[in-house]
Amino acid sequence: MENLLNQLKNKLQSSGQDPENYLKGLQYNRPINYWDYVQVDTLLSLQNPRTEFKDETIFIVYHQITELVLNLIKHELNQLCSGTVEAKEFQVKIYRMVRYTDLLISSFSIMNKGMSYEDYNQFRLSLAPASGFQSAQFRFIELMCTDIDLLIPTFLRSNITENTKLEEKFDYLYWQEAGYNRETKTKTRTLSDFENRYLPEFIALASKMKDNNLYAQYKKIAQSLSANDKQELVNALKAFDVKYNIEWPMVHLETARTYLLAKGEAKTATGGSQWEKYLHPAFQRRIYFPELWSQNELDNWAKE
Numbered sequence: 001m002e003n004l005l006n007q008l009k010n011k012l013q014s015s016g017q018d019p020e021n022y023l024k025g026l027q028y029n030r031p032i033n034y035w036d037y038v039q040v041d042t043l044l045s046l047q048n049p050r051t052e053f054k055d056e057t058i059f060i061v062y063h064q065i066t067e068l069v070l071n072l073i074k075h076e077l078n079q080l081c082s083g084t085v086e087a088k089e090f091q092v093k094i095y096r097m098v099r100y101t102d103l104l105i106s107s108f109s110i111m112n113k114g115m116s117y118e119d120y121n122q123f124r125l126s127l128a129p130a131s132g133f134q135s136a137q138f139r140f141i142e143l144m145c146t147d148i149d150l151l152i153p154t155f156l157r158s159n160i161t162e163n164t165k166l167e168e169k170f171d172y173l174y175w176q177e178a179g180y181n182r183e184t185k186t187k188t189r190t191l192s193d194f195e196n197r198y199l200p201e202f203i204a205l206a207s208k209m210k211d212n213n214l215y216a217q218y219k220k221i222a223q224s225l226s227a228n229d230k231q232e233l234v235n236a237l238k239a240f241d242v243k244y245n246i247e248w249p250m251v252h253l254e255t256a257r258t259y260l261l262a263k264g265e266a267k268t269a270t271g272g273s274q275w276e277k278y279l280h281p282a283f284q285r286r287i288y289f290p291e292l293w294s295q296n297e298l299d300n301w302a303k304e
């Protein structure tokens with residue numbers, strides 16, 4: 001006990017605090033509760049349906065769950081991209097990201113099977129032009145995972161040269177295909193609202209990630225690894241690429257088909273994209289770590 005008190009005293013003194021006052025103050029602290037620590041009341045006050053349809057609450061809560069899980073992925077990426085994580089720890093963190101993505105994949109049936117088709121197709125009409133497309137965390141994650149040039153589809157890459165400015169590259173990212181009409185040079189409201197709100201943050205992050213994204217960090221670390229260790233890391237990164245960029249998009253697309261295609265007619269999505277084409281991972285070809293895949297694997301990427 002005395003040893004412990006001395007350690008505490010040293011810690012407080014070294015951070016400029018007075019140990020005696022600190023200990024006196026402890027007498028008045030209320031014990032922490034579960035509900036305060038987890039902020040349960042705040043958490044449960046964040047669901048505000050726009051209609052009377054009961055299943056809208058499921059839709060909102062599940063989106064919020066997804067945003068929390070994406071935040072966990074970002075939490076690992078923040079550390080991985082800082083350049084201070086060693087090889088073994090690097091692999092541990094990638095597998096955490098794989099597990100979080102597994103959670104997103106296995107739980108998506110809450111959307112696909114867990115809402116009334118009729119209710120969904122009514123309450124969703126009150127949500128346009130909002131769309132999951134406007135999830136900024138989804139875009140932050142991709143900018144942290146890979147080089148921005150790899151988010152430009154092959155059919156648009158000829159527009160990019162060594163001199164293309166970072167901010168100009170954003171007009172060619174794969175996700176512009178959801179709302180940018182290149183002939184008329186117009187953007188849907190969903191896309192322009194999203195860019196007005198977040199583009200400066202995206203550009204700042206892409207700039208910060210230029211040589212620090214996950215793919216770049218892997219390349220730095222791989223140089224000093226044995227063949228075996230390198231292969232283990234490659235397996236982890238490939239597992240994440242396939243879960244995040246094929247399996248999760250596929251359960252999402254299946255769900256869109258369930259609600260927007262099921263009864264014979266293709267319905268317009270709230271974000272207004274040509275969603276059947278756009279959402280397919282074989283069309284998007286979002287591949288974070290392309291050099292880790294064989295040519296055959298790349299040729300058959302996400303083929304159903």
Ligand code: HEM
Nearest residue numbers: 066111131132133135138255256259269270271272273275
């Ligand atoms: C019934 C459930 C859902 C349906 C029918 C659906 C449908 C769609 C559609 C049609 C799009 C294309 C953009 C548009 O035109 O609106 C889209 C995009 C998107 N949705 Fe959903 N969605 C559902 C649930 C979710 C959930 C729970 C999330 C979690 C945050 C989500 C996240 C996204 C993201 C990130 C995109 C952009 C994907 C990309 O750019 O590759 N969606 N969704």
